Amino acid sequence: MKAIERALWDCLIEIQDKGRPVEECLARYPELADELAPLVHTATMVHQVPHPEPSPGFRSGASVRLLNRIQAWETARSSPGGAMRWFPWLARRRSWAVTWLARAMIAMICVALFGGGVVLAARESLPDSPLYGTKLVMEQVQLRLAVTEGTRATLLMGFADERVREMQALAAKGKGREAAQLAVQYAKDVTQVQKSIESGPEGNGKALELLLRFDAQVRRHEGALDRVRQQVPEEERPAINEALEASRRGQAKAREAIEKRKSPPGQEKRETPPPGKDQPPGQRKWNSSNRERGHLTVMSSVNTCRPTASVMLSI
Amino acid sequence: MGEGCPFTSKVEGMPEEVELVRRAVRREAEAFARLYELHLDEVFRYVYYKTGDTAEAEDLTEQVFLKAWESIDRFQWRGTPFRAWLLRLAHNLVVDRWRGRRETLSLNDVQSAPTPGPEGQAYKTLEAQELRQALLSLSPEQQQVLILRFVEDLSYQEIASIMGKSEGALRVIQHRALANLRKAMAES
Numbered sequence: 001m002k003a004i005e006r007a008l009w010d011c012l013i014e015i016q017d018k019g020r021p022v023e024e025c026l027a028r029y030p031e032l033a034d035e036l037a038p039l040v041h042t043a044t045m046v047h048q049v050p051h052p053e054p055s056p057g058f059r060s061g062a063s064v065r066l067l068n069r070i071q072a073w074e075t076a077r078s079s080p081g082g083a084m085r086w087f088p089w090l091a092r093r094r095s096w097a098v099t100w101l102a103r104a105m106i107a108m109i110c111v112a113l114f115g116g117g118v119v120l121a122a123r124e125s126l127p128d129s130p131l132y133g134t135k136l137v138m139e140q141v142q143l144r145l146a147v148t149e150g151t152r153a154t155l156l157m158g159f160a161d162e163r164v165r166e167m168q169a170l171a172a173k174g175k176g177r178e179a180a181q182l183a184v185q186y187a188k189d190v191t192q193v194q195k196s197i198e199s200g201p202e203g204n205g206k207a208l209e210l211l212l213r214f215d216a217q218v219r220r221h222e223g224a225l226d227r228v229r230q231q232v233p234e235e236e237r238p239a240i241n242e243a244l245e246a247s248r249r250g251q252a253k254a255r256e257a258i259e260k261r262k263s264p265p266g267q268e269k270r271e272t273p274p275p276g277k278d279q280p281p282g283q284r285k286w287n288s289s290n291r292e293r294g295h296l297t298v299m300s301s302v303n304t305c306r307p308t309a310s311v312m313l314s315i
Numbered sequence: 316m317g318e319g320c321p322f323t324s325k326v327e328g329m330p331e332e333v334e335l336v337r338r339a340v341r342r343e344a345e346a347f348a349r350l351y352e353l354h355l356d357e358v359f360r361y362v363y364y365k366t367g368d369t370a371e372a373e374d375l376t377e378q379v380f381l382k383a384w385e386s387i388d389r390f391q392w393r394g395t396p397f398r399a400w401l402l403r404l405a406h407n408l409v410v411d412r413w414r415g416r417r418e419t420l421s422l423n424d425v426q427s428a429p430t431p432g433p434e435g436q437a438y439k440t441l442e443a444q445e446l447r448q449a450l451l452s453l454s455p456e457q458q459q460v461l462i463l464r465f466v467e468d469l470s471y472q473e474i475a476s477i478m479g480k481s482e483g484a485l486r487v488i489q490h491r492a493l494a495n496l497r498k499a500m501a502e503s
Contacts, residue, residue, distance in 0.1 A: 005490040009471075012489075017470065039490070042497040046465040052443045054359045058373045062355060063348040066377065070344050070384055184373075191370045246370065 007032050008039050015040070016047070057239035061181040072133040072140075126166055127178050153196035153210050157217055160189040164221050167228045167240075176232030180239035183225075187246035190218065194250050198257065208261045211254045218251040336397050339387050347387065351380050354398050357467055358405050364462050365409045367447050375412065379405045399473045402463065406477065449499040457492035460485060 007029045014020040022040060029036055054062070123138070125131040139159055146152040163186040170179040197210045225247065229240040332353065338346035358379050363372040382404050390400060450458045459478060463469045475482055 002490070005486045008490055008493070009486045012464075013471070016464075016468070038497055039493045042493045042500070043465055045500075046446065046461055046496070047468075049442045049446050051360050051466055052363045052369070052372075053356055054373055054376065055369065059355070062377075063351055066351055066380055066384075067344055067348055069377070069381055070347070073381065073385065188370055188374045191368075192374075 004032055004035055004039075007036055011036065011040055012043055016043075055242060057180070057184050057187075057242045060239070061177070061184075065181055065184070068127070068133070069136070072136045075133045076137045126169055127182065128170075128175065149196045149199050150207070150210060153193050153214075156189050156193045156196060157214060160186055160193065160221070161217065163189060164224050164228075168224055171228045171231040176236040179228055179232055180236035183228075183239040183243035186221075186225075187243045190221075190243075190246045190250045194253050197254075208258065211258045211261070215251055215254045215258065218247045218254070221247050222251075332397060336390065336392075340390055342388060344384075347380075347384055350397070354401055355380075357398055358401055360466055361402055361405050361462060362409060363443070364447055364450060364458070364466065365406075367444075375405070375408060379408055382408060393476075395473045395476050398467075399469060399477055402467065402469070403477050406459075445500075445503070449496055449503060452499040453492055453495050456480075456488050457495060460488045461492050461496065464489070 011025040011029070014025045015022055022044070026033055026037055026040065053059075123135060125135050139155075142155050143152060146155055163182050167179040167182045167186070170176075170182065193214055197207055197214065222244065225240060225244050229237055229244070232240060332350070335346045335350050335353075339350055355376065359372055359376045362375045362379070363369065366372050366375065379401060383401060390397075450461065453461070456478070460474060463474045463477060464471070469477070471482055471485055474480075475485055478485070480488070
């Protein structure tokens with residue numbers, strides 16, 4: 001092991017973990033000072049940079065939002081009367097795909113048996129309704145079953161529309177705080193739409209169609225969100241502003257992408273390949289000799305979630 | 316902390332956290348929500364430096380805690396703090412998300428403008444963005460070590476546990492990471 005590596009390690013333990021002054025630590029390694037001091041300074045700088053924090057809109061109501069999502073997850077997880085007894089072979093399986101397939105099948109059976117009344121009621125529900133958790137679960141199921149990024153983008157656009165409708169309804173009822181909490185989810189949905197369209201494997205025509213629809217949609221949303229902002233209390237407006245900002249960013253990116261796709265063939269931007277993969281000389285910057293190729297160590301010892309197969313029933 | 320020490324220590328409310336974790340393992344949602352509030356910033360910072368996008372970092376942060384809730388009843392104290400477990404979940408989630416999109420944290424991200432924070436946001440993004448730009452020039456392991464050690468203040472033992480590396484390997488990675496980062500910041 002190199003002396004500098006050991007000295008750096010020991011110094012940083014002394015400084016960061018034990019609170020020793022930097023000069024005291026550097027003084028122990030006079031022969032390495034020229035090399036050691038800049039490295040310690042760099043570590044100090046990284047530590048002292050003002051690190052980012054979640055936005056105020058996200059932070060406010062974060063716990064409530066999490067609890068709502070937990071409730072929705074618990075509702076989907078619980079088995080209200082042994083419907084899975086009808087499909088014991090599914091209950092024994094633990095794969096994600098089978099779990100979601102089971103939920104989708106059971107949801108379809110319930111719609112067929114009970115006329116879909118509850119499903120429809122859930123679709124129209126607002127966050128202050130007991131069926132709202134069911135609505136969120138149904139949306140997640142739909143997303144899980146989306147085969148392509150284009151389908152995913154279409155679903156997300158629908159969800160964004162729904163969030164705006166919910167915000168308008170809540171604001172009209174004087175529930176500004178709840179409307180502001182939805183604004184955070186709307187901002188995320190809008191951001192995801194753009195990414196799904198861009199990363200979709202569909203051809204240029206399909207992507208262009210989606211982008212045009214998205215552009216029109218966020219234009220509609222802007223007016224609606226502006227009206228919601230006027231209806232909610234002052235302290236809730238930052239979250240609505242953030243949603244508006246996300247909407248405008250999405251629109252700007254969509255328009256940029258539309259223009260690119262309308263460009264004649266041969267003029268599209270050529271993607272730069274990832275570094276280390278046949279990248280022409282001159283495009284690399286500074287650290288090709290130090291760069292370690294390969295993947296991050298995946299921490300296989302972590303227990304990843306494997307929810308048990310269960311009925312998605314909230315009737 | 317001694318005079319002249321540039322690092323401020325974060326005192327963990329250990330007894331409170333142990334009790335909260337105990338209750339959360341028994342599926343008490345309110346205890347888990349309190350843990351969420353305690354560790355929200357840590358997880359967000361980690362995910363932000365991995366993604367560079369505020370909205371995505373917020374979304375992923377929520378996903379991390381939802382994942383944590385799903386598996387909290389299987390959590391066991393193994394000599395590392397609860398936040399180390401959360402950060403392992405965060406790492407796995409980021410890797411899974413990127414695998415799905417076929418994106419890698421690479422020099423390509425240097426070319427694109429970082430997503431600005433929402434209007435009126437209080438935190439200072441410029442220095443963090445500059446740091447992230449420089450971090451992008453490092454290998455994933457080097458980024459990981461620097462973020463976990465100097466942003467998240469984890470001990471080397473905790474980092475070794477999260478990354479599945481020996482302390483000897485971490486020494487080498489850390490040295491190279493700081494040398495490379497210094498070079499990157501000087502050239503930017």
